[in-house]
Amino acid sequence: MTDLKERMARGGLVAAWCAMPSPFLAETMACSGFDAITIDLQHGVQEYGHAVSSLQAIDGRGVPVLCRVHWNEPGTLMKVLDAGFNGVICPLVNTRQEAEALARACYYPPMGGRSFGPYRATATHGANYFDRANDWIVVLPMIETMEAVQNLEEILSVPGISGVYVGPNDLALSMGLPPQLVPPNLIPAEPVLEQIFSIFAKVRAAGKLAGIACGSPTMVAYMQKAGFHLTTLCSDVHFFRTGMQNLLAETRAALCPA
DSSP states (O other), X not given: OOOHHHHHHHOOEEEEEEOSSOHHHHHHHHTTTOSEEEEESSSSSOOHHHHHHHHHHHTTSSOOEEEXXXXXXXXXXXXXXHTTOSEEEESOOOSHHHHHHHHHHHSOTTTOOOOSOOHHHHHHHOXXXXXXXXXXXXXXXXXXXXXXXXXXXXXXXXXXXXXXXXXXXXXXXXXXXXXXXXXXXXXXXXXXXXXXXXXXXXXXXXXXXXXXXXXXXXXXHHHHHHTOSEEEEEEHHHHHHHHHHHHHHHHHHHHSOO
């Protein structure tokens, strides 16, 4: 088993989103040097079958894989863990009760209520998967609303919650601001950054793990210096689009020299 929890605890992980339903692209990302990959069922265009195919393409390369599920729904949570993901990121967890429901779906009894049937997880992680699963998986509720910020200490106190994953875009929306995957100029007094660092301080005080979505290399470096354990640098869609645009601009410039 690739122990993502231990790797996160050491800090310094740079991850990426995998949003497109392409096992080949997922495999390419796994070979590109990222420390972890998150397959995105919430905002990506993948469905469960696509996600499993992408996971299969990544397996064996030593890169741990999280799944961002579409919602705090027990059936989906159990199914992606049965597929062999190292853990889950769950959007819009705003209260202790919602965090308890998340943990209950992710852990086997007596810690939770996860149903037994890890067909693929046992095949890929070994026959002792059941014995280790409750200690091994990573469960990260997303903190992305002011309601969640207000209830953060209660959310962090739920047994089985490994830490949190901050979503700056929705956090900004809940503050009445435009989406801000990169808060303006990364100025500490900026309102969204103030909330992000307030979240991180509470997570650190609770001795839990902290991840965050980032929109630029500068933001990744900024958040890692602040102490975040997992920083996610954009998505495959962003990498693909940016690469195309940059190469096309370079080509246009070469075709029309000044």
